[in-house]
Amino acid sequence: MNPLDEVRSSWASLASEINAADETKLVELRSRFLGKKGEIPGLMRHLGSLSADEKPVYGAAVQALRQEVESTLDRLQEQLRSAALKARLESERLDLTLPGDRSEAGTLHPLVALRDEILDLFTGMGFEIADAPEIDTEWFNFSALNVADDHPARDMQDTFFLSRERGEDSLVLRTHTSNYQPHAMRDRKPPFRLLSCGQVYRCDSDATHSPVFTQVEGLVLDKGISFSHLKATIYTMVRALYGEGAVLRFRPSFFPFTEPSAEMDVDCRSVGLDRDGWMEIGGCGMVHPNVLTNSGVDPEEFQGFAFGFGLDRMAMLRHGIKDIGLLTAGDMRFLRQFKGLA
Numbered sequence: 001m002n003p004l005d006e007v008r009s010s011w012a013s014l015a016s017e018i019n020a021a022d023e024t025k026l027v028e029l030r031s032r033f034l035g036k037k038g039e040i041p042g043l044m045r046h047l048g049s050l051s052a053d054e055k056p057v058y059g060a061a062v063q064a065l066r067q068e069v070e071s072t073l074d075r076l077q078e079q080l081r082s083a084a085l086k087a088r089l090e091s092e093r094l095d096l097t098l099p100g101d102r103s104e105a106g107t108l109h110p111l112v113a114l115r116d117e118i119l120d121l122f123t124g125m126g127f128e129i130a131d132a133p134e135i136d137t138e139w140f141n142f143s144a145l146n147v148a149d150d151h152p153a154r155d156m157q158d159t160f161f162l163s164r165e166r167g168e169d170s171l172v173l174r175t176h177t178s179n180y181q182p183h184a185m186r187d188r189k190p191p192f193r194l195l196s197c198g199q200v201y202r203c204d205s206d207a208t209h210s211p212v213f214t215q216v217e218g219l220v221l222d223k224g225i226s227f228s229h230l231k232a233t234i235y236t237m238v239r240a241l242y243g244e245g246a247v248l249r250f251r252p253s254f255f256p257f258t259e260p261s262a263e264m265d266v267d268c269r270s271v272g273l274d275r276d277g278w279m280e281i282g283g284c285g286m287v288h289p290n291v292l293t294n295s296g297v298d299p300e301e302f303q304g305f306a307f308g309f310g311l312d313r314m315a316m317l318r319h320g321i322k323d324i325g326l327l328t329a330g331d332m333r334f335l336r337q338f339k340g341l342a
């Protein structure tokens, strides 16, 4: 057998192996037959021993074999490649019918949204925002506010006492944000307009009372302040929050720290609620001269008004919420309803 036939038949005898070849085998075969020192280039070495007539015939036959080997190896390689690609596409295929991972956008709690709105509103009216401690002394929470030691208001407010002994320095969870008033008057000189918002605590719990709730407290001290300044401020707030049609009433009341004092009620129907009656939202009044004196302000020189709102009540009024406890229960079914509040 001449060398050409030998190579041809060795190629042919590998046919079954070739067809089942993997990537490595193909590389191996390619180098064995087509590589620089491979069998097919090796055939050209015999060219010299051939006659002039035989040379082109032989050359063409070698070339034909090279092409056959090359195209077979190319085709197989292509097949392997596309099979691999197909397998990859198959394994990485996206199942568009699978449920996605829903990323839920957070939303503001109705109390936070309303608080922000109120803070914005009062900032716009020239109020400064400030804070006071939630754990405070009896002095700041009661005595400084003209609540006498034996005054029923101390019990009326169902205080959480933190100290065993009772006394001016003993600690309580503040029962109202009014504790903020003496802090403010001691920390700065009037005139000022201040607003404070925060949590307050009372031993009290039913559909309209919660042991933890939030109040918004305002204090304005200046010369020549009257009750009409107070009314104008409160009206402005209520109408901004509930619309121009909101009906508000001031009911004479009593607080030791204001004289005269009033409680404020909003007509439920006037703010779009489907129920008759008034919802009390807070108390207010002209700052009692004793409260000014207790904190070193001369009542002859400065007068002022103060108010304290229940933020939870105001949110109930706004959204028609019937149970105050829902606002602090953290129940997602309830909270999800307020998705639009951003």
Ligand code: DAH
Residues within 6 Å of the ligand: 175, 176, 177, 178, 217, 218, 255, 257, 258, 261, 282, 283, 284, 285, 286, 305, 306, 307, 308, 309
């Ligand atoms: N502190 C009172 C309460 O919690 C509310 C209040 C009434 C605040 C009159 C005031 C005020 O500032 O002037 O019931």
